[in-house]
Amino acid sequence: MGREFWAVEPFYRKYMMGLFIVVSVSKIVAAGAEAKLKSFCGRGMGGVARKGMLVYEIYRALSYVVSPLLQLHLRWRKIRGLEHPTRLPERLGRPSLTRPPGPLLWFHAVSLGEGMAAIPVIKECVKWRPDLNILLTTATIEVIINQLPTGVLHQFSPIDTPAAMDAFLDYWNPNAIMLLECELWPNLIMVSSRKGIQLALLNARVSMKSFKLWSAPVLFPLISLLLSKFSLIIPLSSMQGIHFQLLQAPPFIINFAGDLKYAVEYDASKEELRSIDDLKVQLGHRKVWMASSIHRGEEEVMLGVHKVLKQVYPDLVTIIVPRYPQHGKDIAQKLQKEGQLVALRSQHQKIVPGRNIYVVDTLGELRHLYRLTPVAVIGGSFFPGLAGHNISEAAAAGCAVLTGYHVGHFSHMIREMQRLNPLSVLQVTGKLELEEAMLKFFSDAKVLEARQTASKQAFHALSNGIIANAWNVLYFHVLKQALLKGR
Structure with a gap:
């Protein structure tokens, strides 16, 4: 590569210089790794700190090397609409x-x-x-x-x-x-x-x-x-x-x-509050439940439960709030192809008689939407590899709270609430247990009310101060x- 290349391509110059640094550091580390590790073992915290600095220097060199690739990745995200168009x-x-x-x-x-x-x-x-x-x-x-x-x-x-x-x-x-x-x-x-x-x-x-x-x-x-x-x-x-x-x-x-x-x-604007109040009017006295923050695949569980509940309560409304808006659009499109009537939040479609599924494909409204339902099933928790989501927002709104068992670090939140009141959060293993719980809630108003009260009281006790x-x-x-x- 001649001088002209390096003069007009600083991007590659930085990349190759960084790569040279990493290769050099890696050779030094590899050459003395065994001796250094033996030395560190006998040096206590000082040795750990020195080894930490060595690992950091390697990380810093690597982050220098990949920075041009990260910049390209950010530009690609911008093209796809995943980064702000003017603030990259x-x-x-x-x-x-x-x-x-x-x-x-x-x-x-x-x-x-x-x-x-x-x-x-x-x-x-x-x-x-x-x-x-x-x-x-x-x-x-x-x-x-x-x-x-x-x-x-x-x-x-x-x-x-x-x-x-x-x-x-x-x-x-x-x-x-x-x-x-x-x-x-x-x-x-x-x-x-x-x-x-x-x-x-x-x-x-x-x-x-x-x-x-x-x-x-x-x-x-x-x-x-x-x-x-x-x-x-x-x-x-x-x-x-x-x-x-x-x-x-x-x-x-x-x-x-x-x-x-x-x-x-969440501070809601007057327009947002009006929108939620309008939804309340549309729901009227129909049976309502919500599946929130669901991930791909979990919609099959929720829609399966919806089908069972609808046989018992024909006027039922199931509100589905996917974790990502595009997932909501995909769910609505699939259901519409199957001939089902679906109301999509982003298109301001009304919950009229005959429409039993309301899909929320917007961001930032979940805390307010919980006010619409007596029951909230928190997704991201029904399949291995998932790690749960925040249940406190649903509890603050006075919902009966259900979740799966794959909840990651949110397990501490569930344990704390259950310690204060065992009825505050119900964990279910999957579709069958969720069906049983929902049928019980909708058939016994006292059971549902006890769950709602328990979740709200546990939330207030834990949020205080x-x-x-x-x-x-x-x-x-x-x-x-x-x-x-x-x-």
Whole structure:
């Protein structure tokens, strides 16, 4: 390749330079791996920390190598409509907003659930320290942007490459960073620590699959190193706290406040509330139940139950809310081809007599939709490999709550609610048990009412004081020290 190639193709130059670094590091590691491992075994925590740094340097080199490919991937996602059409540079750490003067707190949440869990803490921060600037980064903008208090800044999450993270941190220069749940991004954490930025992990959790992976010899030193950089970890349960201690998080940084997902709030606009009230009128006195957050394949279970219930209650309405809107459109299309009358939410179709299935193919309305139904079946839990979804929203709305057994880290939420009241959550193994439960609920009003009351009471008991506790711990262990620096 001549000089002309390198002059006009900086993309490939960066790629090949990164590849050279990784190959060089890999050769060094391979050459001395056996000697280093023997040495580390006798060095205790110091050895683990050094090995963690070695693994991190390899990760950093790899993230440098793949950064051009990640940029191509982001552009491909943009073409497919999966990235914001005009804000793609934010994913590379390039700002689209002006950084206001004064202290700034960065809340970093990738998923919609993590972002919604962060908002109550952000509101508490605005309440007690209105002088602080707050930045929230997420991978999605739907729903989130409308829930943020006035003045809170939003950017899309930067990818965890050296260039993107350096650019982001250099520009925003936060005093403290609050990561949500399990967002342990090595470049973010290590670069922030090097710059003296305080780090907190809120609603911290690690799935059993990740825990086994992180405990393996290769990743354990890196995870231990990353956790040592935090000033505060707030686990969402005592079991999660044990997991983080086993991963060698310093015990003195682990403090409990409760699961922030109990405190998630959705502020509905007048238009949204009118829409829900209109649906209530359409439903009238018909029997109603909802299958929410379902994943592909679970619609067969729910539609099978619907068919059985409809034989007993011909005016029944089943509300299906898939996890992803496109899945809802696919379900409606399939049912329509079979000759069934389906109302689709995005097309504002009415629930008229003869239409027994209402498919919600929109985002951000679930908490309000729970007000329409006395029974909520939470999906993402009926097949192996799934990990459940938040049941607290349905409980807060006073629904009788049912779920499958494949619930992942949400098992702690179910156990807590069942401990307070055994009737608060009913777990079923599959279609037959779900049919039996639904028939029992619809045939016995007292049984249904007892389930509804139990779920609502358990939710209120568990949600009480969580945000105040989280704010107090966060301020004492992180913000107080971060703001004293006057950065």
